[in-house]
Amino acid sequence: MASIRKRVRKDGSTAHQVRWREGGARDGAPQAEVFDSEPEAKQFQALVDAHNQHWPPGWVKGEGFVQPGEGDEGKKVITFATWAEHFVETLTGVEVRTRHDYRRDIKRHFLPWFGDKDVCSPEAIGPDHIRRWVNALESGERDKKNKEAWVRKPVSPKTIANLHGLLYGIFQSAVEAQPALRAANPCSRTRLPRTDDGIVDEMVFLEREEFTIVREAMGKICKGDAVDLIDIMVGTGLRWGEISALQVRDITIRGAHKVLRVQRAWKRQEDNTFLLGKPKTKKSRRSVVLSPALVEILERNIAGKRAEDFVFTTAWGNPWRHGNFFHRRWTPAVSLAQDSGLTKKPRPHDLRHTHVSWLIAANVPLPAIQARLGHESITTTVDRYGHLVQQLDDEVAAAVEAAMTGERPALRIAS
Incomplete structure (x- = not known):
């Protein structure tokens, strides 16, 4: 796992260094990247962890993600990881714990799929990518060596719906940014698993x-x-x-x-x-x-x-x-x-x-x-x-009958 070390520069500012060993091996070559702010360092730390202790594809040390352009030139892109952190950091009217939980869900459920992708590009993240992500969460991932074990357990329909709502909000903020980063939200019209398909009722009612x-x-x-x-x-x-x-x-x-x-x-x-x-x-x-x-x-x-x-x-x-x-x-x-x-x-x-x-x-x-x-x-x-509300069926039927026939329903006296 990548770690973060804080260091004070000569000018008094604080540097946040993300450190790890290439491939996660004990004898792997030491790697490091430096950031001015802790949120940026945490974003990059999550990306390194999501890519099994390797540099995220497209990342240039000291510069960030660079997208190839014409000739030898390139342009800096806004990654999903960067924009997701911006979204959480600028949310208003939310509890401290809510902000923490959003960051946890982003790291666990979003970054492995979208972390290093260009949030502005429909080709990098489009409706098809969102649908594949939903299917992956719903089905989970079995261990190839042990079919009885899970590498990633299936996620419940309710949790998928909650995660999709957060993901929708992140992309919608990109659509509504000034200037807009995207023309459309890739999460729109995603068909989600039905939350009532489960056999076991989530709520327990005691007589x-x-x-x-x-x-x-x-x-x-x-x-x-x-x-x-x-x-x-x-x-x-x-x-x-x-x-x-x-x-x-x-x-x-x-x-x-x-x-x-x-x-x-x-x-x-x-x-x-x-x-x-x-x-x-x-x-x-x-x-x-x-x-x-x-x-x-x-x-x-x-x-x-x-x-x-x-x-x-x-x-x-x-x-x-x-x-x-x-x-x-x-x-x-x-x-x-x-x-x-x-x-x-x-x-x-x-x-x-x-x-x-x-x-x-x-x-x-x-x-x-x-x-x-x-x-x-x-x-x-x-x-x-x-x-x-099933005990009221008789009352509902009586009310409909009264409305259609003009007869006043008899009052039911509670015992």
Whole structure:
């Protein structure tokens, strides 16, 4: 793997030297290239790694990528790697971690195919290249020597769609640049794998009896110190980053006004540490009405605490971290629950999905569910949970019948 070494020049500026051995061999000839900025060095480092520790084709040391021109002259080209970094660096309104994840996906999924190609050239990167890239991700690559092993595992349709969206954005920024670098976006009209072709449903919905099995199992882990936490998770539908960031001042349970306000959430930083920040979207900053049972749980968890104390904490008084909760509470509890007859394998986030399924079973309208979950758009709610709205079939049929015949449908009294 190529490495980067920082050095201070005599004039006080910093140089970033990318170093590697030709072909990655221990006895390979030492190679190096110097850059003024760290992002440029990281781009080149990724290109060297993508080309198995060789100089990227077309790269001239000290000059960059050079495209042959007429006679002995040449012109400097803008590589996809360079433009992709420019795209990420100039994005506005995104979290630090999002920028980090974009760079990770570019290095892992884009540079091996497009890294050294001219981003301006339809011949270098066109619609056919994008389609071949999609097919390569979908099929993966088997090890030629061991057909049971993967050199590159297949990528799920959902991930391909997400990657394609990022790739589309990179090329669209080239189309909209002033002056334009391309006349058209090669990602336009790419037919992507269907995201509903999988046999296994990504979301797990627990029936009330199934959640009870999980809850009882959780009660046997570490004296049941996480039972209240999962009760509030399934009772409110809050995301993990929201519920683990919940503070005493976010709870109002005086008089008839009993609500929980989502004001902040934990945000993963580039170095994998966490900081408190704003919720995921504008709509995520919301109030969630509390039932008497939820109020009772929250009252005992905030008793004696100060306004800025966290509602749910570990035995040491620290806020829960997902990894700690998942490995030391959730996984053992699910294993015990499966021993007791649970046939599903839910994740903590599936408690949010379960919350929605219970609301839909009670005929709560999707717009109300959207507001409770903090979805930015009703489309998100419908796309994810619309298939659960089956109990309303009779009501829909009655409404259509009434509209066509003029007869008023009978009111259904909820029990």
